Amino acid sequence: xxxxxxxxxxxxxxxxxxxxxxxxxxxxxGLVADRLGVRAPxxxxxxxxxxxxxxxxxxLAVTEIGDALRDALQGRSGRQALxxxxxxxxxxxxxxxxRFAATLYVTAADxxxxxxxxxxxxVESHSAILRGYGIDEEDTRHALLLLxxxxxxxxxxxxxxxxxxxxxxxLGLRWSxxxxxxxxxxxxxxxxxx
Amino acid sequence: xxxxxxxxxxxxxxxxxxxxxxxxxxxxxGLVADRLGVRAPxxxxxxxxxxxxxxxxxxLAVTEIGDALRDALQGRSGRQALxxxxxxxxxxxxxxxxRFAATLYVTAADxxxxxxxxxxxxVESHSAILRGYGIDEEDTRHALLLLxxxxxxxxxxxxxxxxxxxxxxxLGLRWSxxxxxxxxxxxxxxxxxx
DNA sequence: ACCTCCTGGCTAAGAATGTTACCTTCGGGC
DNA sequence: GCCCGAAGGTAACATTCTTAGCCAGGAGGT
Numbered sequence: 001x002x003x004x005x006x007x008x009x010x011x012x013x014x015x016x017x018x019x020x021x022x023x024x025x026x027x028x029x030g031l032v033a034d035r036l037g038v039r040a041p042x043x044x045x046x047x048x049x050x051x052x053x054x055x056x057x058x059x060l061a062v063t064e065i066g067d068a069l070r071d072a073l074q075g076r077s078g079r080q081a082l083x084x085x086x087x088x089x090x091x092x093x094x095x096x097x098x099r100f101a102a103t104l105y106v107t108a109a110d111x112x113x114x115x116x117x118x119x120x121x122x123v124e125s126h127s128a129i130l131r132g133y134g135i136d137e138e139d140t141r142h143a144l145l146l147l148x149x150x151x152x153x154x155x156x157x158x159x160x161x162x163x164x165x166x167x168x169x170x171l172g173l174r175w176s177x178x179x180x181x182x183x184x185x186x187x188x189x190x191x192x193x194x
Numbered sequence: 195x196x197x198x199x200x201x202x203x204x205x206x207x208x209x210x211x212x213x214x215x216x217x218x219x220x221x222x223x224g225l226v227a228d229r230l231g232v233r234a235p236x237x238x239x240x241x242x243x244x245x246x247x248x249x250x251x252x253x254l255a256v257t258e259i260g261d262a263l264r265d266a267l268q269g270r271s272g273r274q275a276l277x278x279x280x281x282x283x284x285x286x287x288x289x290x291x292x293r294f295a296a297t298l299y300v301t302a303a304d305x306x307x308x309x310x311x312x313x314x315x316x317v318e319s320h321s322a323i324l325r326g327y328g329i330d331e332e333d334t335r336h337a338l339l340l341l342x343x344x345x346x347x348x349x350x351x352x353x354x355x356x357x358x359x360x361x362x363x364x365l366g367l368r369w370s371x372x373x374x375x376x377x378x379x380x381x382x383x384x385x386x387x388x
Numbered sequence: 389a390c391c392t393c394c395t396g397g398c399t400a401a402g403a404a405t406g407t408t409a410c411c412t413t414c415g416g417g418c
Numbered sequence: 419g420c421c422c423g424a425a426g427g428t429a430a431c432a433t434t435c436t437t438a439g440c441c442a443g444g445a446g447g448t
Contacts, residue, residue: 002200002427003414025299029406041407043427050406104298104350105219108357119357145358145366145375146344153347156298157339163302163313164339173338179340182376197396197443223435235436236397244435 008046011036012056019057019098024105027054027098043052058106059114061099064090066121072124077132079181085129086151086173094154106168123148132185143184150180196231202240205230205235206250213251213292218299221248221292253308255293259286260315262277267319273325273375279323280345280367287349292348315341327378339376 014035019027033040047053072084093100095122098166110114126147154173157164164172183186208229213221223244226233241247259282266278287294303311320341324334348367351358358366 028404030404039427040405041428044407045425061243079241083259101299105295109242116357123357137368141362142366142369143373145348145363149344149347149351149370150340151347152350153343153345156346156350157343161316163310165254169339172336174432175333175336176340176343179377181378183373186376200396222433224433233398234434235399238436268406 002035002043006036006042006046008056011043011046013051013061015053016057016060016096016099019102020096022097024054024098024133026050029053029056032096054102055106055115057099058102059118061092061096061103062115062118062122064096064099065089065103066118066125068092069122069125073128078128079177081129081132082177082181083174085125086154086177087149089151090155090173104152104156126151130184133186133188135151139187141189146180150176197229198236199366200230200236200240200387202234202250205237205240205245205333206254209247210251210254210290210293213296214290215292218248218292218295221251242308248296249300249309252296253312255286255290255297256309256312256316258293259297260312260319261285262286263316263319267322271323272379273371275323275326276371276375277368279319279341280348280371283345283364284367298350308373320345324378327382329378331379333381340374344370 011032015027015032015082018031018035022031027050029040029043029082032053035042047056047168058160067087069085072088073081076084106115110116123144126144127140129147130143135143154176205226209221209226212225212229216225221244223234223237226247226253227237237247241250255351263279264281266282270278302313304310317338320338321334324337325339329337348363348370353362
């Protein structure tokens, strides 16, 4: 029987598909192995265990979000950039619920953690949004936290769908973007609409 | 041997202590049983299983947050109310990390779900904050979403502590509160400082 | 006081899963 | 063609959730 040609990457991608289907809590080594046409113990040749696999899913997801943000922010600034970032983050959370959950549950340990580096790229995109508003460096640092809390928090509220309808969230999101955009413009040294 | 006097409530409280110590993912029936001086299968006389127990922890946590918010908002309005809500939510997330995680992971199924009712009380507190700003009903509805995303999102970013120091988060939170407070005051029909 | 019955806790056992130990075989380098 | 490391397989073990079935304890009626 030929080798399956596994490596950590293919296993992680298969695992990411699994969590998107069965939820992050439903991840099992057996399901991942099945998807790859392989037996569960074979996975341990490439990942150290389920915890490791979970971390790798989180790194993959944060990296993908970072990529998506970078693409979406090309050539946009101000309110358009805010909108693009919000809808990108939200779409990712909806299309890949398991992966997105991983980004919330798994936290980086040390600054060398690949997860940390992946997050830095996301933060860089958030910074790019703020750069367009021309606010000073200290405000930018604080606003970054607000932005992350807002974007992640909003995508988080989504699955708790019992409280709000899809449309209501859509409207709320657009309203919130207007709210934040206005606040940021007022902070700006050179208001774009004085 | 005397009866232990278990019921769903005591089991849930014990389980809540367990998750705060070992993390939500580390919850096992055995740990809960140990804490109560009882064998694991006995728990099944009062809760249907681990999933049920997880839901009950979430309900407990959301209820506690609701109570804490209600207390903290007594006699405060405007910016003070915002600050009180943020620090209350954040303190809860830090003091009871396992329980707080449960509020993020578990989602209500139907509108009769006790979890849904518990969330309604939290939303009621958020509404109370906004009420003080005198903004119209539609804006209030949208702002509620913003508030929930912000408060939960901020408490969520906290454990990902590799990226920001404690003080930095503190400052960012105060800055964000100022930001939101100003935005809300500008929405107000009767600006408090015209 | 005693009997009865249900409740609540226990032990034992089964099923699912994560993980390790060890074996086998593929496939490239000499 | 041989050798050896790496990749995958099988078997087995440990942990944990959960169910089945037993037994005691105590509340309530007589």
